[in-house]
Amino acid sequence: MKKRIFTGSGVAIITPFTNDGIDFDKLGELIEFQIREKTDAIIICGTTGEASTMPDDEHIAAIAYAVKKVNGRLSVIAGTGSNDTRHAVHLSKKAEEVGADAILSVSPYYNKTTQRGLYEHFKVIAENISIPVVLYNVPSRTNLNINPDTVKKLSEIENIVAIKECNLNQVGEIINLCGSDFTVYSGEDGLVVPLMSLGGKGVISVMANIIPRDTHDMAAKFLDGDAEGARMLQLKTVELIKALFIEVNPIPIKEAMNLMGMNVGKCRMPLVDMSDANRQILINAMQNYGLI
Numbered sequence: 001m002k003k004r005i006f007t008g009s010g011v012a013i014i015t016p017f018t019n020d021g022i023d024f025d026k027l028g029e030l031i032e033f034q035i036r037e038k039t040d041a042i043i044i045c046g047t048t049g050e051a052s053t054m055p056d057d058e059h060i061a062a063i064a065y066a067v068k069k070v071n072g073r074l075s076v077i078a079g080t081g082s083n084d085t086r087h088a089v090h091l092s093k094k095a096e097e098v099g100a101d102a103i104l105s106v107s108p109y110y111n112k113t114t115q116r117g118l119y120e121h122f123k124v125i126a127e128n129i130s131i132p133v134v135l136y137n138v139p140s141r142t143n144l145n146i147n148p149d150t151v152k153k154l155s156e157i158e159n160i161v162a163i164k165e166c167n168l169n170q171v172g173e174i175i176n177l178c179g180s181d182f183t184v185y186s187g188e189d190g191l192v193v194p195l196m197s198l199g200g201k202g203v204i205s206v207m208a209n210i211i212p213r214d215t216h217d218m219a220a221k222f223l224d225g226d227a228e229g230a231r232m233l234q235l236k237t238v239e240l241i242k243a244l245f246i247e248v249n250p251i252p253i254k255e256a257m258n259l260m261g262m263n264v265g266k267c268r269m270p271l272v273d274m275s276d277a278n279r280q281i282l283i284n285a286m287q288n289y290g291l292i
Helices: 024-036 056-070 085-097 115-127 148-155 168-178 189-197 212-223 227-236 238-244 251-259 276-289
Strands: 008-012 041-044 075-079 102-106 133-137 160-165 183-186 202-205
Touching (some): 024 056, 041 056, 056 075, 133 148, 160 168, 168 189, 183 189, 189 202, 227 238
Parallel strands (some): 008 041, 008 202
């Protein structure tokens, strides 16, 4: 039986930056907020955490800090993906060394590869660490899909235990091929309940940065058999999710957190501030949700 890292809501936590680096005090505040609000896992240094802008020493320092701050209270999953297999292996080994419970590994982007290349890429990563691996399939960013047959082959590797899936069209096929021993998480906040209705076990969420309790409750209700309660929470989030993705993530989520007084700072270039028109749409959605 494969180890299930978590069920429910894992937050793809933002990284608060100063002009000089990571604001670790603020990151600590955000982690404590997530734990108080019943989030089930912390995903550090993912897309939402702007890992692609971090040099390796900063990247590993963020993971190490999260592990120490969480102190075993819930799982810490470290984003260690790269389009360079050697680099992905290096980051993954370092994440394991500093105590991450699992890694999240995105499919190669830009240079991309074939389906056989995907298998070999993830296989090499998994063989170089002993902690669990969560695959990350996000074709909108990588222009490359991990096909269900490839996921099936990868699921046969002992420590490849789950996938964060953004392609809802293939979730049913993945679950049919891989069975209940392999965990599927939603990578789309707007499709948590639909994915869980096919057998998924939760979400790795952007919106959980600002509505962690509702995101947790949405998944928990479904897992507890309250599909109607989960559905109503999913519907409640529709306008907010649309606003949170009106510009490239994590631009809107950081703006939303700043509007809520969390003072998380700006995104790193090349990401820039929201347009005035889109910011107003975000403000309206947050007011309608009762966040500001």
